[in-house]
Amino acid sequence: MAPHRIDVIVSEDMENSQELVLGSPAVGHYSSAPRVGEVVVGGSRAGCLTNLGRRVDLVVPRGVTGRVVERKSATRSEPVEYGQDLLRLAPVEASDETDVSAVSPGGVSEDLPEGTLAVRSSIHGMFYHRPRPDEPAYVEIGQIVETGTTLGLVEVMKCFSAIVYGGPDLPTRAEIVEFRAEDGAEVEADHVLFVVRPA
DSSP, X not given: OOOEEEEOEEEEOSSOTXXXXXXXXXXXXXXXXXXXXXXXOTTOEEEEEEETTEEEEEEOOTTOOEEEEEESOOSSOEEEOTTXXXXXXXXXXXXXXXXXXXXXXXXXXXXXXXXXXXXXXXSOEEEXXXXXXXXXXXXXXXXXXXXXXXXXXXXXXXXXXXXXXXXXXXXXXXXEEEEOSOTTEEEOTTOEEEEEEEO
C-alpha cells in the first residue's frame, strides 16, 4: 500500500522575500530531506514525517518550484513541531543549468542518457543488489533483462521485497546501463535504482 501523502506548509522567508520556506504540516520525526542544491517542484517529495509509527510522504504543493538552499539537519530522523521550518527554497533562475522539466516527482534531477529509461523503487527502505553479502548480484551492467527478472531487494523493517523488472512504461526486454543506488543504500519510493535501454 502506498504511503499517505500530505502537502507541506509554504510561507515567504521574512528576511528574503525571494525565498520560500516549507514547514512541517504536523508534529513528528522528519527525515529523508532533499539535498541542498536539489531542485524541487510541485508534486516532489519534501521528505518524510513519522508520527506514532505512521510514515507520511511530505509533498511540495502545486505551483511551487525552487532550489533547496537550506534544510533541517541532515540527521536520519529529527523531531519537529507543527509549522517548523524544514526547507528553504531559492528561485530557480532562467540561466540555471538545471532543466526543471527534467526533475522527477521525487525532486531529483535524473539526467537520464538519451534513449534510456528508469527503473524505480516502489517503496522506501534499504536497497540490496544481492540476496546475501557473499552471493553475486542479481544483475550486472550490460545484462539483458526481461519482464519478471529480479533486479534487487528492498528491506523494510526486516521484511524483504523483490524489485522485479517490468511495468507499463518499460519494454519487455532491456539492457542494464547503470546502477543508481549502491548496495546497502537507503532509497525512497520513486528513487531511480537502475537505468536501462530497450534491447
